[in-house]
Amino acid sequence: MGGTVRWRDGGGTFRLTAPEEVDAVNGTNRELLPPVPLEIAASYRARTRGLLGRDGLTGALLLTPATSVHTVRMRFAIDVAYLDRRLRVLAVRTMPPGRLGRPRLRARHVLEAEAGAMERWGLRRGVRVEIDAD
Numbered sequence: 001m002g003g004t005v006r007w008r009d010g011g012g013t014f015r016l017t018a019p020e021e022v023d024a025v026n027g028t029n030r031e032l033l034p035p036v037p038l039e040i041a042a043s044y045r046a047r048t049r050g051l052l053g054r055d056g057l058t059g060a061l062l063l064t065p066a067t068s069v070h071t072v073r074m075r076f077a078i079d080v081a082y083l084d085r086r087l088r089v090l091a092v093r094t095m096p097p098g099r100l101g102r103p104r105l106r107a108r109h110v111l112e113a114e115a116g117a118m119e120r121w122g123l124r125r126g127v128r129v130e131i132d133a134d
Contacts, residue, residue, distance in 0.1 A: 007042035068103040077115035
């Protein structure tokens with residue numbers, strides 16, 4: 001899913017769509033990269049709440065639409081991936097609690113996960129993700 005999809009709050013999974021790029025970086029193969037659990041926050045209320053009040057996250061949270069995030073009042077550091085309208089990663093950053101992220105002009109979605117998770121998944125600039133919503 002991507003492009004002109006009407007996102008709704010809910011769940012799903014995501015996976016990388018270019019595993020050959022991940023293979024070269026991590027030395028892993030496609031079968032070792034299972035789909036990652038995903039929460040989708042598409043409504044204003046869900047995006048505003050985000051990860052506030054949580055002590056952790058299993059999988060990732062997709063904020064859509066979004067061009068930036070903050071970690072003010074958060075309890076843990078997060079990895080943030082900015083995605084364009086085709087779900088290609090524009091940038092990946094780790095943000096400690098209490099920070100304001102810079103807006104990314106070409107970003108349409110933001111993917112959040114616990115710090116270190118995106119590196120383990122092989123998520124980096126230029127890689128595309130595929131989202132399967134429930």
